[in-house]
Amino acid sequence: MTTKLPSLPTVWQVESARQIADTVVGTVYEVTRAGGERDIVKVLKPKALDDSLRGADFLDWRNGAGCVRLIARSDNILLMEHAGTLTLRDRIASHGDRDATMIAAAVLKEYHGASDQRPPASLQPLDRYFESLFRKAKQDRSANGSSIYVEAAVMAQELLANQPDMKPLHGDLHHENVMLSPRGWIVIDPAGLVGDPALDVANMFSNPMDRIDLTRDEERIVWMAQVFAETLNRDIRTILRYAFAYGCLSAAWHDEDGNDVERDNELAVAEAVNAALGST
16 A cells, blocks of 8 residues: 655655554655665654654764664655564564574674764763653652662762763664664664763663563573673673663653553663662
């Protein structure tokens, strides 16, 4: 079925389109172009436009290294290579969680590789990225004196005060953002951050989101942290501290949205990470 798209630049030569996803971030179309290429058009929505445009800047900067290739852009519309249909979540089903984690580590290393190009100036620093956690912690200090958010905010502030080897980050690495493309495993949908590379693996511990048998398993948490510590040449406790702080940040986002179920899920993961941190 052909779906009508917004007006696109004629130079893109899009001949047909099929809507394949519609999220709060954007509407995604699989398109066929005049040369027979099968690509992706993503029409970004206002709610997450700033984040998405930073992500597009990140993709443009990486130019396909470990990432989906951004072919062209026009205002709030992106034209990208087709990243395939198989995700890292699918890989868990076929090859297991540990195999999937090793793939994520390899992709992480590739898109963190050196570049001759200057990084985009639009990338968001981590102190702004953590604003919702700091705001929630401030509220809790006033109301209760302490909470898991307060503990996480203190940890985040300590981490952000010492960020070695700061670099551009994907910012949303998880199992459904790693795809098996014709070029191999690559990432899609970056958030476009800049800071400590250890933050870039934090969301992996909360995913897959519905696999609580994995995300709350302390043995899995420690093993993943060891893998990512070796990949990034960092100590395991730093990896776990970022994972804990991120879990509470994500919970703070859900709290702002009034999504109590997802907030509590994220807090449960954060508590499991914190327990693992206490044992290392």
